[in-house]
Amino acid sequence: MTRKQVKEVKKNDDILDKKLPYDGENPRAGMTFSSEDEATDYYMNYARCMGFGFRKISSKNGDDGKRYFTLGCSRARKYVSNSKNLLKPNPITKTQCKARLNACMSLEGTVTISSVILEHNHELSPTKARYFRCNKNLGPYMKRRLELNDQAGINVSRNFRSLVVEADGYENLSFGERDCRNYIDKVRRLRLGTGDADAIQNYFVRMQKQNSQFYYVMDLDDESRLQNVFWADARSRAAYEYFGEVITFDTTYLTNKYDMPFAPFVGVNHHGQSILLGCALLSNEDTETFTWLFKTWLECMQGRAPNAIITDQDRAMKNSIEVVFPKARHRWCLWHIMKKVPEKLGRHSDYESIKTLLHDIVYDSWSKSDFVEKWEKMVGYYDFKIMNG
Known part of the structure; x- marks a missing residue:
């Protein structure tokens, strides 16, 4: 593949990644979007062009049935350093920046911006925006190149340098070597041994033949490789009908060669005993993965959401719970809280x-x-x- 072809592929990747490019119009009250994702994409590209990082500051469901959320500068709120190494402070400090937009999503799903603050209390860096975490992105072509080189035994440093050469310099990449290393680590988790994925599926099919209420879902990635797995037997599904008011959810690492997080849904019966309400093996612990898992589990349980869910203080879990279980009371696990004393x-x-x-x-x-x-x-x-x- 020539360098010109590489640039064309990268250009196409960038077009696919930007669902709604910023067209030069600043956010203003009254602007409407067809969905929350579209509004988020717009503000993300606006932030990239202006030179600041962005994040979702808050979201909640109103008593009127509408959903309210706020997108703002990543330097919002007060910064408190938890770093123990004074020689390596956090490079992105919080300055209580007030720049943000408040939006409301109607019952039909359309989003309207209700108010906007454009002024920042810090300098903007349009030329450095690509280094912000929210703007880092690995396109499909780059991912494929990293995977092929890794399978060929090329280490991550040389792998990344080859991409730098193809892009004509570091400034033309929207990611760094650490992003490549993290992606390779994730991909390696997904490489099950020969026949492992088939063995899992055969087991699930055999269990479903024994009892039609056995439920399972196998999530595949873009390359048709096994990514996440969820299952729940008939006993778990029946128990949830009686003891599904409050559940706990946590992820623990198994000592296996895949190092994949094991994620059980657990409830308590009338004898005070813990009962399993479904479980999964996950490839990652991010918002997207948890959202997939929660939606899958909810579908397994006939769409009946719990009244309360207890988790640790993981932000990705919190974000997913707000999306999938918006009416459930979310509480932090007491054991995790006391462990930090x-x-x-x-x-x-x-x-x-x-x-x-x-x-x-x-x-x-x-x-x-x-x-x-x-x-x-x-x-x-x-x-x-x-x-x-």
């Missing part, structure tokens, strides 16, 4: 006293009012020491 307060001079009191508040409060009363007393007593200790 030593990390957050371990260096405090009164750590042992705080830990004992906190455990009493969390595990020995018999009512909401009891918890609130104990919590306020603890915060009132230790607040000054915690903030300045």
Whole structure:
């Protein structure tokens, strides 16, 4: 393939990736879009041209049945550094930037911008916009080249340099070597051994012949390779009808050669015992994958969503739950919260006293009012020491 052909393929990839290119018109109140994705694509390309990163700041469902969401500058909110290495601070700091647009999605699905703030409290960098995380993108051609070179035994560094040469320089790429390395790591997970995918499917078919209520879905990628797998037996589906008000969801890594996250849906029966309500093997732990899994599980359960779902503090899970289970109460797992107590307060001079009191508040409060009363007393007593200790 000649260099000219490579550029043409890259150009076509870019056209496919930009669903709604920015046409030079700034966002304004009253603009309408056919969907939330279209509005997001528009603001993404506007941000790229202006030279700032963007992110979804918030979204919620109103009492009127409409969906409200806010897209804004990635430097919104106050920045708090968690880095322990002072020589490597986070390069993208938050400045409480107010630039954003507020939009409302009607019951029919159309989106209307209700208000816009265009001014930023920091400098914009149009020439560096391609380095922002939200703008990094690997097109189909680049992905294919990376995969083929990796299968040929070419290491990631040389693999990436070959793409730089074809593109006539680093400035013509919308991704870096780390993005290539992350993609290769993900692809390697999907390379099941010879016959493994067929073995999984044969097993599922055999289970479905034994019981027609056995449910499974195999998600394939663009190259028809097995990407994600979900299954639930008849017992799990029947149990959900009785004990599906509250579920927990978590991902744990299995010690197998594929290193794929195992994702179980778990409920509690009337004996206080944990019951399995479905499970999956995933290729990734991003919003897109979780959204696919939640929709698949919901379809398996006849479209009946839980009243509440408990997870860890994973942002990708949170985003997917807002999309698939908008009316469910989303709560964080108490075990994950308490596990962070030593990390957050371990260096405090009164750590042992705080830990004992906190455990009493969390595990020995018999009512909401009891918890609130104990919590306020603890915060009132230790607040000054915690903030300045």
